[in-house]
Amino acid sequence: MISNDLGLFLIFFSAMIVNNILLIRFIALCSFFGISNNLQASAGMGMAVIFVMVMSSSISWMVYHFILIPFDLTYLRTASFILTIATFVQFTEMFIRKYAPVLYRALGIYLPLIVVNCAVLASAFLAIDYELNFIKSVIYTIGVGFGYTFAIIVFAGIRERISMAPVPKYFKGYPIAFITASFMSLAILGFKGLFGL
């Protein structure tokens, strides 16, 4: 379990590998299966997710600790986080388009998709649920983002090979992709218990 007692490295490692957000926690699977048939798109999506996730969960952390708790409004958590993230993504898109056109061409099309990417909202929730302090919650989210990118890139590579392999008729497409994900998840499960995580 992740808590404030763990060191920064263990929090990062646990978020990225041991509790991998896609393969172990089953969050953000829609994009995992939807986008992973293209290696380049997967890498772009991964980068966009890391960036948005770290920024928006830091903002959500501040909103929660400096606004919701002092005014005793914690029941507004779900609504306020999703609005924070949606606003932030909109704002980022406008900012990047104006000031960093190269980055915009690389990330642009993935940014709107991220609003409905549950990984971003989930990492904000989980950092609050684990009662992490600010630094640790930032490290935690970076770990989650790298875990997402790692899993989706590896999966996209495997799927490119599978598309050329002879697969039983009814398993073509999504069924075989799920079974592949099952074996990846099995491999990641092997890390469970390492360093007592």
Added chain:
Amino acid sequence: MSSLGKEFTKGIFKENPILIIMLGLCPTLAVSTSASDAFGMGAAFTFVLLMSNIVIALIRKAVPEQIRIPVYITVISAFVTIVDYTMKAYLPALSRSLGVFVPLIVVNCIVMGRAEAFASKNTIAASLMDALGMSIGFTLIITILGAIREIFGNGSVFKQAIFPSTYQPFLIMILPPGAFLVIGFMMAIQKWLSDKGGKR
């Protein structure tokens, strides 16, 4: 009346949200470790989808086109908060095992998708039937998945033991890889069934 019936049944078979449209996979796989958890998730989901579809169908003419997405998200998140707090108060054990997936219903693609694709364009009655059908389709699949995993992984279903105590549980089924494996096979079976039905 027949068209209302069609809105209802399409969610269960022809446009099943999980197996055909492939939406809402995260809670499906994560909370289906036992049949009762899966059923609880289905119930929470049904409430949110039903209420938000009704409300969105009611206000669809008053909402300006440009800001419809934030408005829908706010409506959905209000109902998600109601479910979350009700569950915490009356069913604390279920709430603990579902964990972060209850607040995550707010970004569940099925809810948003139905709001955007159906409730914003149709009457209240049609939206109600659509929501009912979709939720039953979702609850059905998630409960079957939970039951299969619980039977093999724990030797029981709805916490009632079905195998004698000498049964060695197939532990991998209730661990994360089992979820991917079972849903993969369920999709293959669904493809096979619809192919057979098409030929006839």
